[in-house]
Amino acid sequence: MKTSAFLKKYYIDRSNAQSTKWARGRKMNCLPMWVADMDFRCDERVSKALKDFIAAGDYGYTNLPEDYYQVFISWHEKRNHVHYQQDWIRFTRGAVNAMYQAVHSLTEEKDAIMINTPLYPPFKATIERCGRKVVESPLKYENGYFTFDYKDIEKKFKTKNVKMLMLCSPHNPLGRVWKKGELEELFELCSRYSVLVLSDEVHSDIIMPDQDFVSALSLKKYQKQTVSIIAASKSFSLAVFSHCHVVIPGKKLRDRFIRYQQENNTASANAFNALPTYYNYIYGEEWLDAVNNVIFDNYHYLKQKLGDYMEMTNLEGSYLLFLNLGSYNTCKSAADCLVEECHILANPGESFGKGYENWVRLNLATSPDNVKTAVDSILKLIRTKKK
Ligand SMILES: Cc1ncc(COP(=O)(O)O)c(C=O)c1O
Structure with missing residues (x-):
């Protein structure tokens, strides 16, 4: 299935839903890219069954x-x-x-x-x-x-x-x-x-x-x-x-x-x-293959836009990207910086291990539009810090 057709059919706007990820995003006025779930509804045959x-x-x-x-x-x-x-x-x-x-x-x-x-x-x-x-x-x-x-x-x-x-x-x-x-x-x-x-x-x-x-x-x-x-x-x-x-x-x-x-x-x-x-x-196999493609495209887009400014893991599997804000982090924790400066909710690096305060985990199982919104606001942060 083509990515555009997949997104049209299966992307869910969860912004007003009971979703744990989006409810917290709403409360904090942030684009939620934390908890590990996807913004895609199930294959229609699964929902029907x-x-x-x-x-x-x-x-x-x-x-x-x-x-x-x-x-x-x-x-x-x-x-x-x-x-x-x-x-x-x-x-x-x-x-x-x-x-x-x-x-x-x-x-x-x-x-x-x-x-x-x-x-x-x-x-x-x-x-x-x-x-x-x-x-x-x-x-x-x-x-x-x-x-x-x-x-x-x-x-x-x-x-x-x-x-x-x-x-x-x-x-x-x-x-x-x-x-x-x-x-x-x-x-x-x-x-x-x-x-x-x-x-x-x-x-x-x-x-x-x-x-x-x-x-x-x-x-x-x-x-x-x-x-x-x-x-x-x-x-x-x-x-x-x-x-x-x-x-x-x-x-x-x-x-x-x-x-x-x-x-x-x-x-x-x-x-x-x-x-x-x-x-x-x-x-669900065709659905899953389409999801893998969306994630891969999201990852490549983000890497292409931000890769020159900050280090990030090479995504081999899962939809979770670990990203080091480095000197662009203006707070004690990079996750706080993303909330305050970029209105993005990510998982704090330090919750995964000591010494990762400059890192965040971002969930890429969402629409390319959401990833673009996140990338644009991180680029804005980069531009501000470079001045
Ligand atoms: C590696 C890993 N194990 C377990 C879980 C949680 O799974 P469950 O919700 O089934 O307990 C997660 C959730 O993100 C995970 O990434």
């Missing part, structure tokens, strides 16, 4: 569609070249809930868990809430590119008795799509030091055209030490449904996870919340 379900009025106990698992498995086989077995799949109420349940069930109190910063804040918060210890291994930043610091990781595996590594793949907020070689080197270290990998892959359907997503479980050698968190919530903007999968090939780990779910009464999927995922996997 959901309307039909609602219209039928049958709201009793309901099973998942009979071919739910097959549809899920086929999607990931086709898009990500990874094969999941039905009995590996468990359900949770969203991805953060999945992290919480995995950390609780697969590690012990006070265990050390590694994260690679800067990183989406709920990773750290989950470790802390579960009474585990956070071990940070900051990503190395070289020539505009973030990557793992294997020496630091190994040193901390050796000295801090790390039991789990929580990986964000693709990475939020850096938009990195980890290369196969990077993951192999990382997983080899994890294997050597008996560290479990919990890989959050909720951004894996938003991959820029020159990139290949490598799912953690496609590296078969490491499957038994790896658990993946998989959802359609970012791919198709389904956050309100809180439906997520945890895929666990290793029987021992899976049994621990299932026991935890049974003890905490969290074992079953909510069939209504699962329907949007199911219908999108059936009908």
Whole structure:
């Protein structure tokens, strides 16, 4: 589908909607480019299937569609070249809930868990809430590119008795799509030091055209030490449904996870919340490809206009761009500067890690018009500061 046709049909003006992102924008008189959801409505066949379900009025106990698992498995086989077995799949109420349940069930109190910063804040918060210890291994930043610091990781595996590594793949907020070689080197270290990998892959359907997503479980050698968190919530903007999968090939780990779910009464999927995922996997591929194109175009436009003035991550996946305002930042935090000077609401860099006060995370899953508005106001800020 052509981008212009897609935007005409699917862009939603959410400025007066109940949307979390836009409600805060309204309150602060800002263009909201924070929270990670999209300003696009679902594919029309998905909306119709959901309307039909609602219209039928049958709201009793309901099973998942009979071919739910097959549809899920086929999607990931086709898009990500990874094969999941039905009995590996468990359900949770969203991805953060999945992290919480995995950390609780697969590690012990006070265990050390590694994260690679800067990183989406709920990773750290989950470790802390579960009474585990956070071990940070900051990503190395070289020539505009973030990557793992294997020496630091190994040193901390050796000295801090790390039991789990929580990986964000693709990475939020850096938009990195980890290369196969990077993951192999990382997983080899994890294997050597008996560290479990919990890989959050909720951004894996938003991959820029020159990139290949490598799912953690496609590296078969490491499957038994790896658990993946998989959802359609970012791919198709389904956050309100809180439906997520945890895929666990290793029987021992899976049994621990299932026991935890049974003890905490969290074992079953909510069939209504699962329907949007199911219908999108059936009908949504063309829509998703069009969304990927819109994001890629938005990114290129922004980079072309602002790239000479400030550093930004090379967007490989997700729709989240990490941008360094550098000397144009006139406040303690670049996010405050964007609110005050540009009327843009972004996520503050410092919420992802120490030392990122000059950075912001911008959400590009919106219309090119909104991105242009944001770019124009940042250019105005640049011009003012240059005087
Ligand atoms: C990497 C990652 N994991 C989890 C989430 C949250 O997912 P959920 O709303 O399903 O808890 C987000 C949201 O932005 C995310 O970026």
